[in-house]
Amino acid sequence: MAPARLIELAPDALYVPGAVNVGVIRNAAGEALLVDTGGDKEYGRSLRKLLEGAGLRPVAILNTHSHADHYGGNEYLARNLSLPVWAPELEEAVLHYPYLEPMYLFGGAAPLAGLRNKWLEAKSSPVDHIYEVVDGPLVVGPFEVMRHVTSGHAMRQVAVGVGAVCYAADAFFGAEVLAKYEIPFVHEVGGQLDSLERLLSLPYDIFLPGHGEPTRDIAFAVASNRAAIERTAEWVRGAVTGGATTSEVVHRVTSRLAAPPSTLSTYFLMHACILAYLTYLTSLGDLAPVVEAGALRWVKTP
Ligand SMILES: [Zn+2]
Numbered sequence: 001m002a003p004a005r006l007i008e009l010a011p012d013a014l015y016v017p018g019a020v021n022v023g024v025i026r027n028a029a030g031e032a033l034l035v036d037t038g039g040d041k042e043y044g045r046s047l048r049k050l051l052e053g054a055g056l057r058p059v060a061i062l063n064t065h066s067h068a069d070h071y072g073g074n075e076y077l078a079r080n081l082s083l084p085v086w087a088p089e090l091e092e093a094v095l096h097y098p099y100l101e102p103m104y105l106f107g108g109a110a111p112l113a114g115l116r117n118k119w120l121e122a123k124s125s126p127v128d129h130i131y132e133v134v135d136g137p138l139v140v141g142p143f144e145v146m147r148h149v150t151s152g153h154a155m156r157q158v159a160v161g162v163g164a165v166c167y168a169a170d171a172f173f174g175a176e177v178l179a180k181y182e183i184p185f186v187h188e189v190g191g192q193l194d195s196l197e198r199l200l201s202l203p204y205d206i207f208l209p210g211h212g213e214p215t216r217d218i219a220f221a222v223a224s225n226r227a228a229i230e231r232t233a234e235w236v237r238g239a240v241t242g243g244a245t246t247s248e249v250v251h252r253v254t255s256r257l258a259a260p261p262s263t264l265s266t267y268f269l270m271h272a273c274i275l276a277y278l279t280y281l282t283s284l285g286d287l288a289p290v291v292e293a294g295a296l297r298w299v300k301t302p
Pocket residue numbers: 065067070153154170
């Protein structure tokens with residue numbers, strides 16, 4: 001899907017709406033810094049066209065995390081425009097070796113061919129600069145932005161701030177995205193809750209999620225995202241009744257959804273996400289994993 005337009009959030013902070021929103025930070029010299037690049041080569045090519053049409057010259061890519069839909073355009077842009085790429089520590093391994101994503105979703109085994117698609121495995125991207133995931137300024141070529149730790153959705157993730165705008169990546173999801181998917185992907189539930197809390201303390205007027213519309217009401221967005229997490233935790237807790245296996249928990253929880261997973265990709269994303277909830281509830285002392293006679297069952301702790 002080609003990006004249609006460039007939208008101004010503030011004078012030097014723009015974005016390209018799409019399945020993944022791409023941030024565009026510009027300076028007076030007409031240079032542009034891309035925050036993520038969308039899902040594939042075609043998207044990268046259309047971003048290039050769109051920016052050039054607007055008189056902007058992309059000079060660098062800053063990736064927020066390593067999910068394929070956020071860095072799939074890197075390879076085309078880096079190769080054709082010689083753009084240097086900045087990637088977060090740890091996540092940079094996946095940009096380099098995209099095979100890691102379907103592999104970890106498949107429990108560390110060689111993944112089924114059905115998981116090796118562009119949604120889960122982008123083209124390998126060069127990584128020129130590995131940055132630490134800490135709070136503070138980050139110089140990216142001719143730009144200086146603020147980075148804010150928002151890990152939780154991914155192993156490491158940053159939100160990127162410039163002027164009045166925060167490119168929050170997948171630290172929160174837009175209302176329409178929450179309504180559609182009901183259980184947004186999370187790698188570590190406690191981290192995602194901390195990141196939501198952190199968003200409330202950041203000094204920006206406008207917050208753009210990786211998926212969905214920009215908002216000026218971050219308190220409302222955080223409350224809706226928190227509610228979705230709490231509801232999912234309740235569903236997972238409820239699904240454990242009777243000592244359920246992980247597959248049973250996944251099935252019981254997803255049978256509540258308007259659109260349960262119906263492909264290998266959506267199933268294994270959900271499977272990993274529900275494991276994250278099982279880990280979280282275990283760390284709270286609510287559940288325990290019991291391995292017995294070759295079966296792993298989740299039980300409620302008394
Ligand atoms: Zn993501």
